[in-house]
Amino acid sequence: MSLLEVTGLCKSFPTRRDALGRVREQHHAVKDVSFSVEPGTTFAIVGESGAGKSTTARLVLRLIEPSAGSVTFDGIDVCALGGRELRLLRRRMQMIFQDPSSSLDPRVSVGESIAEPLVVFDRTATTKAQRTERAAELLERVGLAARDRLKYPSEMSGGQLQRVAIARALTLHPDLIVCDEPVAALDMSVRAQVLNLMKDLQSELELAFLFISHDLSLVRVIADHLAVMHRGAIVEQGPAEQIFAAPSSEYTSKLLAAVPVVSGPGSRQRRARTVMEDA
Amino acid sequence: MRRRESVLRRFLDNRAALAGLVVLAILLLCAVLGGLLTPQDPNEQDLRSALESPSLSHLAGTDDFGRDVLSRLIAGAAVSLKAALVATSLGAAIGVPLGMFAGFAGRLTDAALSRLNDGLMAVPGIIFALAVVAALGTSLTNAMIAIGILFVPLFFRVARAATVSVREETYIEASQALGCTRARTIWRHIFPNVLSPIVVQAALLAGAAIAAEASLSFIGIGVAPPQASWGSMIQAAIPNLEREPYLVIFPGLAITLTVMALTFVGDGLRDALGTSRRASVEAKEAVA
């Protein structure tokens, strides 16, 4: 059984209301999206801005309510859960965000941020000392020093903060981590480090990733399966290598062709001007 | 440098704020130690030495009952402090939670609360105070309760605006994704991050409260005689204005200085607390 199963997911946002508040116009951000994620694998959703990938990520975690469709996590119907049950389910599916410096509360020390999930769920079961210990252990697991737990987000670099965010996501031993453009805001050399870390953690902890990105070359590094989204719908999905080798959708081909390449003969490559609708 | 230390340092670097803090410290000292500091008993009358100009024995002169003005000024500090405290705490205690709730709640709840708030803001100050005092009885506390209620909309707006901006921050969404309850998110993540503008507002309104107390005592619905209060001292001094102007100048100066001190401290707090993350992000961007 798949770890995560998404079927016919839809989300529309009202763009215009009349004087009485009734919805007159809608923006369909996510249209009939279906895919599944196996345990311990990475499923990537690729697309440009406005494609609906971030919205899909949030629908999966039910941070926003779907307009239609279903999300099943380990056999459990996520959309049918009540408030308390949903919160408890969050232990098993976590999220890391694009901008690490704003995804951590600036007024809370890094160690406290990492230990927070324990406070939220296991407050009575763990002592402060145990929580501190766990935070230190997680910091070291992601390549930072245990003593960094006393630092505040403003004292750390982007790459370090994203490691902290990963550590926080790992606190409760989740099965799935949804990653919304996790390395987009980081420098090249730091990106490589963080991606390596994610891959190591995946094989060590049997973690599944739902990896959202606009960067195709990046996705190649980490994805087992991928889906390409355009204007709210999935235009193509399947095993990553297959899609890269032989994309069946014209849009995917266009995306692949647009990525600037480094390897190849040293001479500059000229491409025919790509005609985009409203670029 | 740790964040907390740099906030303190930025505040202390601001000389105006520092001066304000010193003035407030003196005020606090007077309020707490009142009886010990007064050269004479503020209520002791001595009609033979009424309306004397400042001299060595009476550094600020005497009023129309022969009471030592300086002693009354010092005693009046306690009144001003109490006034500021009552009004500001009441306003904050009601306005801040409601404002935060409105900022975080859904569209309809927010709209309803905000409209109620706007209504309260439309109420004219002095008239409202008169009404409250008429209902509850003349006393400083009651007058300041009225002012406190009038402060509620101001705290509401600041708390709501700050909450709305913090609400959009990623770490709030992150706390939701982590499984925090709404209550925990508001208390642990929103509240500490909206504290700065609220504290600044409180400092500024405390100054306003003191000025309000002076006005209300001046029109006679504040403190009851013979209790010394800066406002009532000014009121009593009006008939004798031509003879002894200092009777108005000293309490007036006391009020002005205190309000200025609170304003400087408020501005200083805003500048010291206000920078933090935004500035460090921009600094990083500039250098990148």
Added chain:
Amino acid sequence: MTTQASPDAVAPEVESPPRLLDVQGLTVEFRTSAGWSRAVDDVSFDVHPGETVGLVGESGCGKSVTMLSLLGLTRRANARVSGSAVFEGHDLLALSAKELPDIRGNRVGTIFQQPARSLNPAFTVGEQIAETIRHHRQVGRKEAWRRAVALLDDLSIPNAEKRAGEYPHTFSGGMCQRVMIAIALSCDPALLIADEPTTALDVTVQAAILDILRAIQDERGIAIVLVSHDLGIVNEMCDRTNIMYAGQVVEAGDTGELLAQPRHPYTEGLLQGLPENMVGGRLQAIPGNVPPLDELPDGCHFAPRCAYARAGDCDAVVPPLVLDDGRAVRCLRSDELDLVGVGAR
């Protein structure tokens, strides 16, 4: 602590075409609470007419500050700028606050990273382009407007006449960047500075914008300085490239040669870290972090992270930038090392 590195020219004088922009020994320091911090350290590079030169590096390397200081945009922020930057016979760094605006927008055009934020939301797009034209040229409103519309049309904005009268918020990111390019080109500059022009844009939009830049260069013969962190873009756009690290230029030269045969370990590290060079399912990441500007190591700035660093040498003295037949390298061990570039296995 950094020692003053002398910009050594070890190679014999070679006959080269006239330089449009010649930056020598540019150093920019900012005042911080802990003293002066050097964001740009003794940077030298040149640009010839009609060519594209890249400034490449990661956060904190000083590439943006370098360009901003040339335009006099760092003057306000407690900055100390030294060195020279000769452009069309004038030293930009020596110009007064009055003279600089005549160069900015007129002889040198600039486009920045976030096009939507660079445009004034209160004015129509056409007005913003026309304003620049009127400022530098003696033309009336009508003529300036006509030129503005022509520029938008040149840049393939459909319905240019109508769109010129619309406000920035109705334009997408890619369209905003085209407007920025129009403003930058409005007075026919000799040099265009593009500071991460496509970083905030989608990949297909990015491709279109880069195509436009190349087209403009072909048509008008302008030179471009392209600041970027993306080696792919640099490979496609730049004739010559300068790689920067922690405020210094560490390697420079013809782009193709540099990427195929890097001479500095940092360049090799960047190339090895690319997805196409994954080994055993892992990326070959450079260990460690970029040092903060106020905590630069003694000696070579890259030494603590360098696989080839030799203790006693590399951590003791800041290597000078050595020029050799069109290539420049700031590395003590460069001659001994056999570094791997792209396309090689």
